[in-house]
Amino acid sequence: MHDMPSHDYHIDIPGTTIFDGKQAMKGYALNKMCYDFNKAENREGFRADEEAWMERYGLNDQQKAAVRARDVLGLIDAGGNIYYLAKFAGIFGLGVQDVGGLQTGRTKQEFQDYLLSQA
Secondary structure: OOOOOOOOOOOOOOOOOOOOHHHHHHOHHHHHHHHHHHOHHHHHHHHHOHHHHHHHHOOOHHHHHHHHHOOHHHHHHOOOOHHHHHHHHHHOOOOHHHHHHHHHOOOHHHHHHHHHHOO
16 A cells, blocks of 8 residues: 555646645745735825835836736746735725636636536
8 A cells, every 4th residue: 555645746737836845945036025015004005106116026027017017927827825815806896706817818708607617
């Protein structure tokens, strides 16, 4: 009998960024910034001066470009964890289902319809 999981969690899923240890290290500054958006004053500080806020947290050029473009998928590629990025997306009125639509190439409504069809 083996203590091995029955599923290989390291498979390549085309179009999907797997959040693993490498991605966690890559996205540390970005995720720290987004985690701090749990506080209203930090969200307001970011809105007041995004560039200074990104410098304060030490975001790299890839992360800064994705923030400027409001590119949630680019932020995931840059090491962002979706749970932390939800706070970032929320600043701009994007909810989890908006992001789910982005991740699956659907509009928010198409994504909601898809979820309902799976129930």
